[in-house]
Amino acid sequence: MKKFTLLLLLFSAFAFSQMPNISSVWMNNSQPYLGNISGDKMPMKVKFNVSEQDKKQDQEYFISGYSLVDKNYTKFEGKMKITKYKDGKKRNTVFGDYELAEQNTSKHAGIFKGKFIYTFIWNKKNQQIERPFIEFIGNWKSYDGTLDYRTNWKN
Numbered sequence: 213m214k215k216f217t218l219l220l221l222l223f224s225a226f227a228f229s230q231m232p233n234i235s236s237v238w239m240n241n242s243q244p245y246l247g248n249i250s251g252d253k254m255p256m257k258v259k260f261n262v263s264e265q266d267k268k269q270d271q272e273y274f275i276s277g278y279s280l281v282d283k284n285y286t287k288f289e290g291k292m293k294i295t296k297y298k299d300g301k302k303r304n305t306v307f308g309d310y311e312l313a314e315q316n317t318s319k320h321a322g323i324f325k326g327k328f329i330y331t332f333i334w335n336k337k338n339q340q341i342e343r344p345f346i347e348f349i350g351n352w353k354s355y356d357g358t359l360d361y362r363t364n365w366k367n
């Protein structure tokens with residue numbers, strides 16, 4: 213009976229544990245992510261204005277913001293999902309997927325889709341994150357299917 217109670221207690225601790233809310237991490241201190249799009253490596257900026265953790269699926273985050281390529285400013289909404297966490301001796305890594313759908317207002321609107329990697333050092337003394345680095349690697353595809361480009365942006 214003691215083993216059953218201990219097992220039940222252990223299971224309930226895992227079942228009801230909550231992923232910490234790291235939605236502020238994706239906001240990048242209110243700074244845009246910088247990167248490029250296409251084979252020509254055209255400069256682009258991606259800025260997140262809203263980042264909210266899903267209350268039911270705590271590994272998912274609702275994101276909205278805008279992209280800026282050349283003079284094309286386009287708002288988007290989408291999701292990011294954490295798929296794996298790796299606790300390292302020096303650097304910790306969070307892996308995930310993202311999909312961001314731009315408003316369909318022009319020929320140069322589409323969907324960003326890919327993977328992200330977030331690495332950081334956890335300072336045990338002051339209980340804070342140090343040297344955060346986030347990189348998004350994926351594709352952008354226009355809604356009409358005529359344009360399909362590689363993308364890469366980071367903080």
